[in-house]
Amino acid sequence: MSKGLKTTIDEQLDVSDLFKGRQDVYRTGPLHVSLQVTGHEEFIEVDGKLAIDLELACSRCLEPVKDHTVIRFSEVFKRATSDEDRDEDMEEEESDFIEVNADRLNLKPYVEEALQLFMPFAPLCSNDCKGLCQTCGQNLNEHKCSCSTEKVDIRFAALKDLFKE
Secondary structure, three states: OOOOOEEEEEEEEOOHHHHOOOOOEEEEOOEEEEEEEEEOOOEEEEEEEEEEEEEEEOOOOOOEEEEEEEEEEEEEEEEOOOHHHHHHHOOOOOOOOEEEOOOOOOOHHHHHHHHHHOOOOOOOOOOOOOOEOOOOOOEOOOOOOOOOOOOOOHHHHHHHHOOOO
């Protein structure tokens, strides 16, 4: 964390361990990390982008959806202040800086956190995806099922036979 430090990080990280046990993530490619790190007098500024190819489950029909995600990454880090200084600064608003205790900055946890935060929330195979039948589980994009789509409010179910003769 020294003034005048300027470096570029261009790496690929294997992030498959982050998604172990998640059934909505079928496959992940390597995370491409392209960051510019600039040291200033009191802080370090990190800017760049993260890119990854994902194969996720469609949120309606569960079919695989390939997605190329690009995430803008921008963080500012500073050396952690002592407890005495922290008590004096408690009245100030929350800082935009991330405090770091070490002389060397490990960006991997921050990069992994950004990836998890900016994952697509509800990926779709297409905008007009019909999803699965709620009764039999048939993929309605492939075949129409013979299940009844009539919706009956159970509070009024007894009234439906009132006018039948």
